[in-house]
Amino acid sequence: MSQQIWDWNYAFAILPLLLEGLGLTLVATVLGSIVAMVLGLVLAVLQRGPRPLAVVVRGFVELVRSTPLLVQIFFLYFVLPQFGIVLSALTVGVIALGVHYACYTSEVYRAGIDAVPRGQWEAATALSLPRSRVWTGVVLPQAVPRVVPALGNYVISMFKEVPLLTAIGLLDVVGRAQEAGDTYFRYVEPYTIAGLLFLLLSYPASLLVRRLERRVGTI
Amino acid sequence: MDNLATFLSVLAQGLPETVGATVGGIALTIVLSFAAGLALLSPSRPVRVISRIYVEGLRGTSEVVQLFWIFFALPVLVGFEIVPIWGGILVLGLNHGAYGAEIVRGAIQSVPRAQYEGALALSLSPAQRMFRVILPQAVVEMIPPFNNLFIQLLKSTSILSFVFISEITRQATQILVPRFNPQVLQIFLLLLLFYLVLSLVITAVMRFLERKAAARLGRGPSERARRAAVTGAV
Numbered sequence: 001m002s003q004q005i006w007d008w009n010y011a012f013a014i015l016p017l018l019l020e021g022l023g024l025t026l027v028a029t030v031l032g033s034i035v036a037m038v039l040g041l042v043l044a045v046l047q048r049g050p051r052p053l054a055v056v057v058r059g060f061v062e063l064v065r066s067t068p069l070l071v072q073i074f075f076l077y078f079v080l081p082q083f084g085i086v087l088s089a090l091t092v093g094v095i096a097l098g099v100h101y102a103c104y105t106s107e108v109y110r111a112g113i114d115a116v117p118r119g120q121w122e123a124a125t126a127l128s129l130p131r132s133r134v135w136t137g138v139v140l141p142q143a144v145p146r147v148v149p150a151l152g153n154y155v156i157s158m159f160k161e162v163p164l165l166t167a168i169g170l171l172d173v174v175g176r177a178q179e180a181g182d183t184y185f186r187y188v189e190p191y192t193i194a195g196l197l198f199l200l201l202s203y204p205a206s207l208l209v210r211r212l213e214r215r216v217g218t219i
Numbered sequence: 220m221d222n223l224a225t226f227l228s229v230l231a232q233g234l235p236e237t238v239g240a241t242v243g244g245i246a247l248t249i250v251l252s253f254a255a256g257l258a259l260l261s262p263s264r265p266v267r268v269i270s271r272i273y274v275e276g277l278r279g280t281s282e283v284v285q286l287f288w289i290f291f292a293l294p295v296l297v298g299f300e301i302v303p304i305w306g307g308i309l310v311l312g313l314n315h316g317a318y319g320a321e322i323v324r325g326a327i328q329s330v331p332r333a334q335y336e337g338a339l340a341l342s343l344s345p346a347q348r349m350f351r352v353i354l355p356q357a358v359v360e361m362i363p364p365f366n367n368l369f370i371q372l373l374k375s376t377s378i379l380s381f382v383f384i385s386e387i388t389r390q391a392t393q394i395l396v397p398r399f400n401p402q403v404l405q406i407f408l409l410l411l412l413f414y415l416v417l418s419l420v421i422t423a424v425m426r427f428l429e430r431k432a433a434a435r436l437g438r439g440p441s442e443r444a445r446r447a448a449v450t451g452a453v
Contacts, residue, residue, distance in 0.1 A: 066418040068377035163283035187291035199279040
């Protein structure tokens, strides 16, 4: 069997499908990031809340962070239907990615909140601002901009973890590559292109984050 | 809960694969991290460029893609197939080694410059400077971030279920879930518990190593290292 190692015709033929998959990967990343950014902030603020609640949230964050995302994806995929909740693969994926990364971003927000000088809290209290205004008017506007680069890094990590969703049948870029490979029994081209597509997007993104880091400084 | 014993024993059958892949992956990660991390600081430009390509190439592509590439594309290119568990260890090590290289580089660069100058003034050879002065101090700084990296690696072993390695995630999803479908909640909680315990073991070992490495330098764990361990920066 003497077939060539790299077949350009085949590579170009499967490219549109792979790009379609990449689109789905990006959709999952964007939606997952939105969930992670919002929920992460909530988890971070809750950890500064009343003690019993803070402890429960802390435990949840630790549990999610020390167990695999893939298992959490399967967990939602298999367990939710038991409670009568049937969701599409993309929805399950966005929830799993969002919640998993929220536990990471909550740590980032927490570091940002901790870095706000004590004097700011004291001044806000002295001005007898209500609790909600202390957060939205004083603390968060100082804490959030500084953590943007760190959040950006997590978005990039999430982008690279979307292929885990092929396990529950999402046809993202890797799902498409797998499909093409299984159909034509040629795996070199689809997986190489898939890898290059990831590199093409995530490397410039990480350079951008590094530049941001230099501008705002890290915590 | 009467099936608990069955769940435990089926999951436990996957433990050798999970633990083997983790330990093997960690060993390869350490080797590649130091090799690539030191190469990133090499005075020779080609060496720096090659290690930079390795680091950015592996950090820039998805781990799942790397896994599939090694399992499905590489055999076509080189003409032989890899034993699954070794392929798994290879992917885990290559991927996490790229992240580890940055940890090694960062830790070496964080050693105060005066230490380097002092070693130079004592006319130590370049190798002596690195291995007797710089690295012992850098290693203490590396341990907390490596702890996080190794836990990431442990979690990554779950993706080996994609390539038919019977580690604990595959044991749960392929054997237990189809047979005990009404009890998926228990199955997955148990599976999560397995990972939680394994990650606690890694943390315990790394804390021990950190104390030993710090004691060798005659000091307690540094403030920076402690903070990194708490916030868990990746």
